[in-house]
Amino acid sequence: MLAGFLLGLIGGLIYAWFLNPVKWVDVAPDRLNAQDQQTYILLVSEAYLQDFNLARAQARLQSLGVHDIAGLVATQADSAFLRGDDNHQVYALTVLAEALGAQPLAAAVFSGTAIPTSMPPQAMITLPPPPFSTSTDTPAPTPTPTPFIAPPTPAVPAVADLALISLQAVCEEGRAAGRIEVYVYDEMGEGVPAVKVTVSWGASQEVFFTGLKPDVNPGYADFQMEADQVYSVRLDQLAEPVTGLSGSACTTPAGQSSMLTYQLIFAPPSVQTLTPEE
Amino acid sequence: MQRTWPTLLIGLGLGVLAGTMIGWFVPVQDVSVGLDKLHPDYKADYVVMVGAAYAVNGDWDLAQARLGRLAEPDPAAYVALLAEQYIAEGRNPDDIRNLVRLAAHFGYITPPMQPYLQTSGTGQ
Numbered sequence: 001m002l003a004g005f006l007l008g009l010i011g012g013l014i015y016a017w018f019l020n021p022v023k024w025v026d027v028a029p030d031r032l033n034a035q036d037q038q039t040y041i042l043l044v045s046e047a048y049l050q051d052f053n054l055a056r057a058q059a060r061l062q063s064l065g066v067h068d069i070a071g072l073v074a075t076q077a078d079s080a081f082l083r084g085d086d087n088h089q090v091y092a093l094t095v096l097a098e099a100l101g102a103q104p105l106a107a108a109v110f111s112g113t114a115i116p117t118s119m120p121p122q123a124m125i126t127l128p129p130p131p132f133s134t135s136t137d138t139p140a141p142t143p144t145p146t147p148f149i150a151p152p153t154p155a156v157p158a159v160a161d162l163a164l165i166s167l168q169a170v171c172e173e174g175r176a177a178g179r180i181e182v183y184v185y186d187e188m189g190e191g192v193p194a195v196k197v198t199v200s201w202g203a204s205q206e207v208f209f210t211g212l213k214p215d216v217n218p219g220y221a222d223f224q225m226e227a228d229q230v231y232s233v234r235l236d237q238l239a240e241p242v243t244g245l246s247g248s249a250c251t252t253p254a255g256q257s258s259m260l261t262y263q264l265i266f267a268p269p270s271v272q273t274l275t276p277e278e
Numbered sequence: 279m280q281r282t283w284p285t286l287l288i289g290l291g292l293g294v295l296a297g298t299m300i301g302w303f304v305p306v307q308d309v310s311v312g313l314d315k316l317h318p319d320y321k322a323d324y325v326v327m328v329g330a331a332y333a334v335n336g337d338w339d340l341a342q343a344r345l346g347r348l349a350e351p352d353p354a355a356y357v358a359l360l361a362e363q364y365i366a367e368g369r370n371p372d373d374i375r376n377l378v379r380l381a382a383h384f385g386y387i388t389p390p391m392q393p394y395l396q397t398s399g400t401g402q
Contacts (some may be wrong), residue, residue: 007289007290008289008290008294008297011294013300014296023309027320033312036347046327046335047326051329058321
């Protein structure tokens with residue numbers, strides 16, 4: 001009896017697991033695959049933007065069978081933000097996450113509660129030639145701005161006006177060469193994520209955000225330069241642009257050839273000294 | 279010895295039954311499904327949300343793509359039928375307006391939808 005039962009058990013399992021596995025139909029959202037669950041969450045957040053019916057949004061999210069729905073939406077908001085997804089979608093996810101009580105990273109830019117601050121007047125800061133340069137570099141002409149479609153009414157981060165409080169050109173062994181390293185701090189000396197950084201060179205530009213390498217610093221972002229290009233760095237509408245960053249060759253103290261790395265620290269003018277933590 | 283075989287067969291049958299039940303309720307493969315396998319009530323709510331999102335962002339291509347995920351043979355007819363069902367059942371007027379907005383964009387406008395069509399718009 002027992003032997004037969006065991007044989008039958010194994011046979012039944014093989015049949016149910018591999019030959020004729022279960023196929024769900026008429027399911028609730030908790031049975032959806034991961035990608036479609038994300039689609040569902042996004043739709044809930046976009047629908048929330050129409051009626052701001054939080055109870056209804058919560059009921060819809062609870063059908064996913066997840067305990068921490070606020071964390072779930074916040075995680076999706078941050079993933080969408082860091083991937084550079086459509087601004088409308090990031091905004092919708094962020095607003096719902098905040099309404100549910102979460103504090104997503106993306107709220108620094110796309111918050112539904114932040115109040116825009118006034119913009120400081122912009123001025124240009126041109127650097128003197130770097131001390132380690134071994135070639136003569138002529139200043140680059142002012143780059144022609146690439147047409148940029150601004151996202152719809154993004155909230156400005158609630159950070160005091162920023163200024164460049166430190167700029168160092170570094171050439172040393174054991175350090176990544178040819179990088180522009182940006183650190184953004186608040187008045188408390190804490191790294192500020194989700195600050196938009198625009199690097200321009202020639203007719204090109206690249207946009208990225210601080211906070212993508214939280215293991216370095218929450219307010220850190222970096223950009224790899226190419227040799228013999230001249231770059232300018234601007235924190236979107238929050239600080240004066242920094243120009244004249246040259247991808248110049250240099251020689252380390254040990255005599256090795258390398259490329260200059262620039263370390264830029266932005267913080268409120270009231271902050272006098274800061275040392276980036278790595 | 280004569281009782282061995284029937285006993286074995288009974289055990290085998292019980293084992294197969296138990297193994298099958300266990301295997302179906304405790305699958306080892308990923309058995310998660312797509313949006314097309316949603317229960318009709320959840321499908322209907324999904325369409326309502328597509329309509330709400332369309333009302334906010336005005337992205338008709340996106341709305342159509344989202345409706346396509348349900349794998350309905352005729353999404354336009356499905357939306358129109360759903361709108362009429364919601365009207366007949368006296369459902370939330372905002373939900374009805376969202377459905378009517380979608381149905382109207384597909385070209386389905388029926389007399390019951392008219393009152394809701396006049397108060398709905400497209401896009402933002």
